Amino acid sequence: MNQTRPGPVQYAVLALLATVFLYPIWWAVSSSLKPAAEIISDPLSIGALTLDNYRAMFADVPIGTGFANTALVLVVRGAMTMFFCPLAGYAFAKYDFPGKNLLFGVVLLTLMLPTLVLIIPLLLEMSALGWVNTYQALILPGSIDAFSIFWMRQTIAAIPDELIDAGRVDGAGEFGIFAKVVLPVIRPGLAALAVLTTMNVYNDFVWPVVAVNDTSHQTLQVVLATLAQNVTGNRIGADFATVWGELLAAGSIALLPLLVIFVLLQRHFINGILAGSVKG
């Protein structure tokens, strides 16, 4: 904008916005650390620090299982995305081959496919395969996604052809060029891809909640949703304060890991978030 020095009004507005965005997170985390009864009696108080809500939550909620399952899905899916998406992106960016445009058109079409349309038939496919409540059901569908391929193609297309030709002159094989020339050059793009994939898989909810209904395979988000439904489902006679304390403890412990990663790697996060808005 115009390059006048921003005045107190601008700073006040920005500070107000920042408060609005941060307060719910702060309130959830600080409430989870105070005595459960006080969450209800005085929602605004900064109570005495206590881990009681966390103790109760770990006793009642299978959150450790949720974290373990999410971690497993994240590692496998992340590895598949980080390997296969740049590889396909490289083929589309730097090779001419018969049918390339048609095949890339298919990739672009899948970009526009709403997740929801596949939920029911995928669920039936999983039943037919006997895969309901399995890790492969959580991992395989959508593991090599069109968006990441599209984005990696954009990133790799910017590498000068000379660099790749030089690798070829040195006698590297086709895959060798990808591994030794392409991957090192696109390291910042790969970092952003890793961060974005982590965020998407960690927060994914729609498919896991449909594909998995037993406790042993639930991802973290499904564990949280189940807990929330216990709260809304039976208001009467429940020991309110305790349940709310557990709910806020579970929510806080779930949002902190990503928040920490975000603060440490914000540049890559922002590159990842912006990746979709480049001229397509």
Place this chain on the structure above:
Amino acid sequence: MASRNRRDRFRVPPSPYLFIAPFFVVFAAFGIYPLIYALQLSFMRWRGAGEAHWVGLGNYLYLLTSPDFWASLGNSAVMWLLIVPIQVIAGLGGAVLLANAKLRLRGLFRVAFIAPFVTPLVAMAQVWIVAFDQDYGLVNHVLNLVGLPDVGWLTSTAWSKPTLALLFLWKTTGFAIIILLAGLQAVPGGVYEAAALDGASRTRQFWSITVPLVRRSMAFLVVVQTLAVFQMFAEPFVVTEGGPYGSTTTAGLYLYDHITASDLGTGAANSFLLVLLVFGLSLVSVRLLRPKDEAS
């Protein structure tokens, strides 16, 4: 783009086909196959077990004449009205404030604005359940402190949609600010100075320079958020379970309800109607928002 002369320099090895094969294998197994299956299923009456009966367009006709189906689209449309216009305005305002080159603490503000975007939706949905509780929640507690009565944020049909819209806005407005900020920063620095020299007022500069230049980012934002709103699922699923009185049964949640009712043929038909709607909406938004001077 690949250049033509590279094709002459060396013949095409089989490698590129091998490189893209994994995607197409996964897509065939978990994309194309279920899609074809869903299309077939949408013409069947099937309850997840037993005989499937061919009903032709029966499922589609049932949905198109069903008040519940239209109510779910209506709920999503109201959500759209509560979210997208506010988000575009707030996003542009935030982006303009952040774009000032002389701003201090920009990094800090940016972190604060995007923090909600990286939080898990389900975790924040839990916070909403607690904070907007009618009897013991934080929000009504604050209202009482300033002498206002309790509001049924999640228990009245009047407030349930705005309360969920607020969660969506809280979570994604930072994303909107970042997208529009990137659009603004693509504006060459000297443009504003030149306009100021020509005597254009601040307001004039905003409407004649800023808005046209962020049009593309705005169009992207509106399309992405329109698709997101019409597929909204986790917010009503976790916070309100579609209630009260179906007031938050969005298009996405209504689709899920067919699975719960094991009415899978109708569910498949509903998926395709929803896809048609979403495609239609993206086409319309792209059309309406395309800059007049561009033919693309």
